[in-house]
Amino acid sequence: xxxxxxxxxxxxxxxxxxxxxxxxxxxxxxxxxxxxxxxxxxxxxxxxxxxxxxxxxxxxxxxxxxxxxxxxxxxxxxxxxxxxxxxxxxxxxxxxxxxxxxxxxxxxxxxxxxxxxxxxxxxxxxxxxxxxxxxxxxxxxxxxxxxxxxxxxxxxxxxxxxxxxxxxxxxxxxxxxxxxxxxxxxxxxxxxxxxxxxxxxxxxxxxxxxxxxxxxxxxxxxxxxxxxxxxxxxxxxxx
Amino acid sequence: xxxxxxxxxxxxxxxxxxxxxxxxxxxxxxxxxxxxxxxxxxxxxxxxxxxxxxxxxxxxxxxxxxxxxxxxxxxxxxxxxxxxxxxxxxxxxxxx
Numbered sequence: 001x002x003x004x005x006x007x008x009x010x011x012x013x014x015x016x017x018x019x020x021x022x023x024x025x026x027x028x029x030x031x032x033x034x035x036x037x038x039x040x041x042x043x044x045x046x047x048x049x050x051x052x053x054x055x056x057x058x059x060x061x062x063x064x065x066x067x068x069x070x071x072x073x074x075x076x077x078x079x080x081x082x083x084x085x086x087x088x089x090x091x092x093x094x095x096x097x098x099x100x101x102x103x104x105x106x107x108x109x110x111x112x113x114x115x116x117x118x119x120x121x122x123x124x125x126x127x128x129x130x131x132x133x134x135x136x137x138x139x140x141x142x143x144x145x146x147x148x149x150x151x152x153x154x155x156x157x158x159x160x161x162x163x164x165x166x167x168x169x170x171x172x173x174x175x176x177x178x179x180x181x182x183x184x185x186x187x188x189x190x191x192x193x194x195x196x197x198x199x200x201x202x203x204x205x206x207x208x209x210x211x212x213x214x215x216x217x218x219x220x221x222x223x224x225x226x227x228x229x230x231x232x233x234x235x236x237x238x239x
Numbered sequence: 240x241x242x243x244x245x246x247x248x249x250x251x252x253x254x255x256x257x258x259x260x261x262x263x264x265x266x267x268x269x270x271x272x273x274x275x276x277x278x279x280x281x282x283x284x285x286x287x288x289x290x291x292x293x294x295x296x297x298x299x300x301x302x303x304x305x306x307x308x309x310x311x312x313x314x315x316x317x318x319x320x321x322x323x324x325x326x327x328x329x330x331x332x333x334x335x
Contacts, residue, residue, distance in 0.1 A: 056303070076303070077311035085307050091300040092307070097242075102304065105240075109308045151307075 006065075007032050007186035008084065008155045010053040013062035015045075022048050023059075026212045028205065030155055030186030035177055037197045038190040039231060040207030046190045047089060047159055049207065053188070054086035054157045055079045066155070083154030085147075089163065092144040095133030099124060099143050102132070106147055118149035122176060138169040145176045155186045162193045174200045194232060198222075206231060240305070243292060243315060247322050250288050255330070258284070271334045285323045289316050 008030045015023040023045045030036050038046050051057040053064060055076040064071050066082055076086055086092075093102050103115055119125055122142045132140060141161055148156050158177065162170045170193060178200040181187045190207075191197055198204075198218035206213045206227055215221045222228065228236065255274055262273035276284060293312065296302050305315070 056306075075311060076306040077309050077314070080307050081309040086303065088303055092304055094300045094304055096299045105304075105308060 005031060006068075008053060008064075008066055008157075008188065010049065010059075010064045011062060013049060013052055013059045013064075015048055015052060015057070015060050022210055023052075024210045025062075026207065026210060028053050028188065028212060030157075030188040031203070032154070032186050033181055033184055034202040035181045035187045035189065035200050036203040036205060037201040038188070038205045038207050038212070039192070039194060039197070040190075041231070044207040045210050046207045049212070050086075050157050050159050050188070050190060051088075054084065056086065056088075079155075085151050085153035085156050087144045087148060087156070087158040087161065089159040091140075092147065093132045093140060096131065098129060098131050099135075100128045102143065102147060103128075103150065106150055110151055114152055115150045118146040121149055121179070122146035122172070137163075138165045141165065141173055142169070145173055148180065149176060152180075152183065153185055155188070156180055157188045159189075160191045161189060162191050162196060170196050194236065240310065240315075240318065242301075243296075243318065244322060246292060246295065247288055247319050248326070250291055251284070251323060251326050254284050254287065274330060275334055281323075281327055285320055288323060289319050292319055 006029045010028045013023050013026045013028070014021070026045060026049050028036075028038060028049050038049070040046050048057065052059045052062070055064070055071075055074045055078065064074050066079060066084065071079065093099070103119070107115055119128070122145055124139070124142055124146050127135060127139055127143065132143065135143065145158075145161065148158070156177075161173050161177070165173065174196050177187050177189060181202075189197070198221070201218050204215040204218060204221040206215050208230070215224050215227055228234070255276075258276060258280070259270065259274040262268045263270050292315070296305070302312070
């Protein structure tokens, strides 16, 4: 398998839930220093593919490799020890604990370097003493990305980070993802906010009918007539 | 992980108190010998604690966060078993 150059690569992934085939030969990859964005309609299988790549779900078939090493029976804890971080769509942080507790747990495991900077970059200083349960969706995602910035993972998989966020929060979070990529991380993300995601992405993958298509750069995606017609819609304006 | 260690301690104390009280009231085993459970009872108690810890971790959305720190549930279970065995040994020494 040619995995050189890819930080994370999930290839030929298939997954069924009961009789429903969610993924068939889908692929996902991330390259160091680049933001890869997975776009697709609801129910196309984006979250399932990201969960499999992150080791949260088992694939029925297919191969996942991290830095060229094929990971048999890979799981999130094992991948995390090799430098991967996964931020799910719903909840990375636990509602029962304070924001500070999460940062402390991260510091205990990976050291405290970068924590103060992450707090300042994601503007979460006023939230440190609050329990996560009392935060809004946008604040929770800011906390999640502050944890990611502090962790400085080699690979970050973040599922639909911009969902239900204000435009200001969307921009701040998108910039945080771009910052992580500029620091050398392979960032893999997904969502529907194509305009914002195009502004930070290097590679666009289109997830449709349980499989994925490499569309290319955002500029190439805009020129891709089928992608425009079937996903973005004829009214879409990147500006 | 600290929260899990504390959770196991509280559960262990609660379950031992409950089984000790039951053993004294129903079987008539004198206190504090009633606090000492049989090997099978100890295994059952540890299994219950692991189950409750797992359910609580799901309820509190802790699993993904801890997995991101590199902690698998297998590793967490080993911590739970180790703590329970330590507590069991301490109890046996204390009761004599």
